[in-house]
Amino acid sequence: MAGKSTIKTRNTIQTQLKPSLQAVSSGEQLAASESGPAQATEGNPATDITALKLELLTSLKDDIAGIIKKEFQDALGPALSPIRADLQAVQAQLAANKVATDATLATLTSTVGDMETVLTECTGDITSMKDTIEHLTATVTKLEKKCEDLESRSRRNNIRIIGVPEGPDTSSIAAVASLLKKALALENEPRLDLSHRTLQPKPKPGERPRAIVCKLHYYSDCVDILRRARERKQMKVGDMALSIFPDHTASVARARAAFNDVRRQLRGIEGARYGLLHPARLRITYKGVEKEFTSADVARGYVQTLSSGCVVDEMDFSGMELDEALRKFQAHIRVQGEAQKVERLIEAFR
Numbered sequence: 001m002a003g004k005s006t007i008k009t010r011n012t013i014q015t016q017l018k019p020s021l022q023a024v025s026s027g028e029q030l031a032a033s034e035s036g037p038a039q040a041t042e043g044n045p046a047t048d049i050t051a052l053k054l055e056l057l058t059s060l061k062d063d064i065a066g067i068i069k070k071e072f073q074d075a076l077g078p079a080l081s082p083i084r085a086d087l088q089a090v091q092a093q094l095a096a097n098k099v100a101t102d103a104t105l106a107t108l109t110s111t112v113g114d115m116e117t118v119l120t121e122c123t124g125d126i127t128s129m130k131d132t133i134e135h136l137t138a139t140v141t142k143l144e145k146k147c148e149d150l151e152s153r154s155r156r157n158n159i160r161i162i163g164v165p166e167g168p169d170t171s172s173i174a175a176v177a178s179l180l181k182k183a184l185a186l187e188n189e190p191r192l193d194l195s196h197r198t199l200q201p202k203p204k205p206g207e208r209p210r211a212i213v214c215k216l217h218y219y220s221d222c223v224d225i226l227r228r229a230r231e232r233k234q235m236k237v238g239d240m241a242l243s244i245f246p247d248h249t250a251s252v253a254r255a256r257a258a259f260n261d262v263r264r265q266l267r268g269i270e271g272a273r274y275g276l277l278h279p280a281r282l283r284i285t286y287k288g289v290e291k292e293f294t295s296a297d298v299a300r301g302y303v304q305t306l307s308s309g310c311v312v313d314e315m316d317f318s319g320m321e322l323d324e325a326l327r328k329f330q331a332h333i334r335v336q337g338e339a340q341k342v343e344r345l346i347e348a349f350r
Contacts, residue, residue: 151249152279157193157222158247161212163240171197171212183235183242184228191217213247248279255280258296265303272306 161176169175177189195214203209216222229235229244236242248256259282266274266284273285282293286306293299 148249148251148279152252155247155249157216157219158213159216159222159225160245160247161214161242162245163242164209164212165240166197166203166209171195173214176212176214179237179242180225183237183244184225184232186225190221190225193217252279259293259299262296262299262303265300265307269303269306 164170173192173195176195177192180186181189193215195212197210197212200210225244226246234241234243256276259276262282263274266272271286275283277283282299284291
């Protein structure tokens, strides 16, 4: 291929050189015939040769560029055709994907706009519902307190009798009235409106019997029976050991039972008087100071301080060194955490 290209190039150059040489020779002959021998000797052969060289170089560059371009096209054309086809396919696929993406984006934009509108409406609804719920919660709380108060008032004349064995007619009005007269040494049988066992499954033989709930007709009789029951604490009627308590609602009973441990501690403090008021308020009187508590934890903390004070008042520290006195005091401390403080105090004085 290189040999053919060289021959072709030479032929082309010779073809282009011949007209040029002919033109130059004919021009020279014309100039010689017109100007004569004097003007022919005045021409510049170097300038003509330079122009001829430039023309030849330009023509040669164009021919070489055309030959190289054609050879590149012939050599790379078959290899570039599949690549060109693949690029066109990729371009078409990208165009299709762009159309689909634009459609999806438009749909999402519309959906987001709709969601923003709906969420704005929902926010307003939630705010309104929140206000309504707060109002309803306050109303329900108020109604619960009213219902609790009404239920407590309806149980005002009720008492609970514990310890009566299960059996037929053991919870009838006549049987309970007679039992109360015997147990509390009453002059007359109290007048009862209702009497029944608690609404629990009947116990099996050997299990603890259910309590009897009875409603007295007169509130004064209820107060008198509960007072006598507190004074006697536990009553004996035949082989039965009876206990009588007020009939409270479940929530009130739980709240009052939370003070049982505190009341047990108060019994061991000399000079402390206490009482459990309705519905669940513990009143403590100690050395002329009266306090009321609705929280069992707060009452327990106060009683523990009273216990520590009583111990200190009863202890004799005369003739003792500080270390010895603190050790003795530490052994009788009942308040949680105070013993550790005394221990640190002893270490500080060493």
